[in-house]
Each structure stands twice: as structure tokens, then as C-alpha cells.
Amino acid sequence: METKPLIIKNAEQVITLKGSSKGPLKKGKMNDLQILKNGCVFINEGKIAGVGTEEELASVYGELMKEAEIIDARGKIVLPGLVDPHTHVVYAGSREEEYNMRLNGSTYMEIMNNGGGIHATTGKTREASMDELIEQSKKRLDSFLLHGVTTIEAKSGYGLDWETERKQLLAAQELNKMHPIDIVSTFMGAHAIPAEYKKNPDAFVDLIIEEMLPKVSEGKLAEFNDVFCERGVFTPEQSKKILLAGKKLGLIPKIHADEIEPYEGAELAAEVGAISADHLLKASDEGIKRMAENDVIGVLLPGTAFFLMAEFAAGRKMIDMGMSIALSTDCNPGSSPSVSLPFIMNLASLKMGLTPAEAISAATINAAHAINRGHEIGSIETGKKADLTIMNVPNYMKLSYHYGMNHTDTVIKNGEIVVKDGLICKRT
Ligand SMILES: N=CN[C@@H](CCC(=O)O)C(=O)O
Ligand SMILES: [Zn+2]
Numbered sequence: 001m002e003t004k005p006l007i008i009k010n011a012e013q014v015i016t017l018k019g020s021s022k023g024p025l026k027k028g029k030m031n032d033l034q035i036l037k038n039g040c041v042f043i044n045e046g047k048i049a050g051v052g053t054e055e056e057l058a059s060v061y062g063e064l065m066k067e068a069e070i071i072d073a074r075g076k077i078v079l080p081g082l083v084d085p086h087t088h089v090v091y092a093g094s095r096e097e098e099y100n101m102r103l104n105g106s107t108y109m110e111i112m113n114n115g116g117g118i119h120a121t122t123g124k125t126r127e128a129s130m131d132e133l134i135e136q137s138k139k140r141l142d143s144f145l146l147h148g149v150t151t152i153e154a155k156s157g158y159g160l161d162w163e164t165e166r167k168q169l170l171a172a173q174e175l176n177k178m179h180p181i182d183i184v185s186t187f188m189g190a191h192a193i194p195a196e197y198k199k200n201p202d203a204f205v206d207l208i209i210e211e212m213l214p215k216v217s218e219g220k221l222a223e224f225n226d227v228f229c230e231r232g233v234f235t236p237e238q239s240k241k242i243l244l245a246g247k248k249l250g251l252i253p254k255i256h257a258d259e260i261e262p263y264e265g266a267e268l269a270a271e272v273g274a275i276s277a278d279h280l281l282k283a284s285d286e287g288i289k290r291m292a293e294n295d296v297i298g299v300l301l302p303g304t305a306f307f308l309m310a311e312f313a314a315g316r317k318m319i320d321m322g323m324s325i326a327l328s329t330d331c332n333p334g335s336s337p338s339v340s341l342p343f344i345m346n347l348a349s350l351k352m353g354l355t356p357a358e359a360i361s362a363a364t365i366n367a368a369h370a371i372n373r374g375h376e377i378g379s380i381e382t383g384k385k386a387d388l389t390i391m392n393v394p395n396y397m398k399l400s401y402h403y404g405m406n407h408t409d410t411v412i413k414n415g416e417i418v419v420k421d422g423l424i425c426k427r428t
Contacts, residue, residue: 004068005067006068006069007040012037012077013396016036017034020361021365040052046416047385073410076392077396078380083150085299086153088331090158090172092121092158094337098111125159125164146411169185169187173185190242201238213249230263243268255269257277275371283314288321297370298318300315300362302348303330308335328367343404346404359400390408392409406422409422
């Protein structure tokens, strides 16, 4: 279907992040948002056709621009559509009773080891029909969109048997087709040791390596392969086996690393050539150094530390040590049931010492690189997908300062307006 050209005019700030499509931003570069004041963005055929002043764009696209629908962004800022590089959005059920248990002193791992946590959601996800799974997950996608998010990564990992892992991955593919948000899939069979294999975890590792990973790869069901490398879940040795086996089949490694205890997950990420290591609350200095040296992106999830009442990852130190940082909600029913990436950005500044500009880089271009999409999304540059978010604030500092609010005014996905005045306007 052909879409009408669009022109965004009069924006107080266009946060372009131009020049960073080849690799993630590091150190001081994360502060350089490449802002265009009183800027204009011209969108044609789903792509960004031009960025500049109105006069500059008119001199190139004069006639075509006359046909364009105008969006007046006076008093507002334009950002690249936000990118969430770590979610568990496809699941069934909810776990508020565990929240209550944690408020009364139980820990996340105690709950999981007693058959709750990931196991509880696995039970619900196994029971859910494909339609139920899609319906429940689609509501969360709508909320993501309303918070300015245009692309997310989504993991399996609430099946822990092939039938349900496959169901989750197929649900993600279906949602990708039916919803404006683009979904990039990760296989995470190694999310927990299922009860059936508690006495013989290595047999589950073998099942993942010998049966599940080949089927994921043959069926083109995912691009990434993730492991929860944590004491009591998968050891670094088991994690390494699973990640290298996936890599041989073309699945790019990702790791849930050093979340609850220091466990050399960051070091492992560097060793196996992971695209990212995520969480990193307890990462060692040596692990941070090795990730920085090996260009592994640190995906930080401050919503999880907030919700688990844990110490936050050392984001400031990581940036200063040369690691590229991305930010994510970790959207899942246990440790971070949130879709608000803007709130995660606020937390990153208030609790991990990132500047508001660094938080924007981390939730746009660096997040895009953490899912191998830096070449097509994450910045406002000619030729990239027209995925844009207009926030109802006059400058980006106010996005950080006025915390806990949803400032999303307009979302444009592939050149189409999908959120207008803070409401979804394109129903799929
Ligand atoms: N820590 C492991 N996995 C998820 C939580 C999953 C859950 O509790 O359901 C995470 O990234 O936080
Ligand atoms: Zn996770």
C-alpha cells in the first residue's frame, strides 16, 4: 500500500544521532546527539528522505513536499523511534503474588527455586493457546508503542520444551506481521532448568544443543541465542556450550550475565563473541574491561534492579571504561513488568549516573546495534526506516526531568502515523 509523504516541521529539536550507523557509540560520543534546532524531517515511501531546514529540503523535494501531510512539531522534540533490545514480552499470565512475597522478604531466586518465578510463567505459557498468547502479548506491544517504542527484541524461554518454545517463537513472528512494532526474535531455551530435568541438568543442555537449536536455525525462528548464566541456573561451562553450539548454526550469542551474583558472565560474553551481555549488576571490573575490548554491548536493565530492590549496574563506570551501553525494559512478568522505556531512561540517569543524552543514545542507536539493526534504525538519517517518535517536551532534558510521565505524542512507523495525540490510530 502506498503511503502519503509526510513532513515534520518546526520541531524544537530533532535528535538525529547522525553518523553512528556503523557501530555503537562509546564514551564521550554517547553525549553527542547531533541535534538539529527548528528542524524538518521529510518522509517518503516509508523511509527518511531528508533531514534539514525547510528551505534545504524544499530545494530538493519541492514538488513532492507540496503533496505531503504536515505534522507541526512546534514545542516538541523528534527522536528516532525507541528500540528495546531485551524483552520477554511473549508470555501468558501474571505474577503479582510473587511481588507481594518479595515485599515480605522472599528473594527472586528463592521463589524460582520453589517452583515459582520463571517456572510459574512457563506453566501458564504451556497451557495457553496460540491465540491467547498472541492476544495477551499484543496488549503489551500496544503499550510499548504508546511509549514511543518502534522495535523490540523478544525472547522465548517460557516453554522449556520444544512445543512451547516453538509456540512462543511463532507467536512473536505472527505479532511481528500484525503489529506496527518490529519484533526481532531470540531463542532462550536456556532460561531455566525445567522441573523434569532438575536431577539431570546436563541432559537438558544436551536437549537444547542437539534438538532445539537445530530446529530454531532450520525454521529461521530466531536470530539470537540467549542463556541465563547464573548460579543455580546455567553454569558458565554449560552456557558456553550452548552459545557456541548456537553460533555454529548462525545464531548470534547473547547472555543474561552477572545479574544476581558475580559469575563471570561478562568475561564469557567477551570470550564467545556475544553481541551483548545483559543485566551486569554484579559484573567484575575485569569482565567490563574485556567486554569493552571485545566490543560487546552492555544492555542495562535498571527497571529490574528497581523492581527487585537490588543494587543498580555500574553504568557510569562502564561507559567511562569504554563499554557501549544500551538500555532496555526487560519487560517480563517477574522482575520487570514494565513497557516504559522512557522511565527506564530516567532511572538510568538517576540511579546509574548516565547523562540524559547518554540515556537517549542508549535507547536508540546503541539499542539498535545490540540487535544488529544499527544500519537501518536508531538514528534520523536519510535512507533509514522512517521510525520516529515525537515527544511533547520542548527539549530532551525535560524528558529526563519530568519523570514518570508518558510524553509520547506521535509515533511514525515505516512512514505511517501509528500514534497521534498519544493514542493508537492505526489498528491492525
Ligand atoms: N533473569 C532472567 N530472566 C528474566 C526474568 C524472567 C522472569 O522472572 O520471568 C530477566 O531477564 O529478568
Ligand atoms: Zn531477560
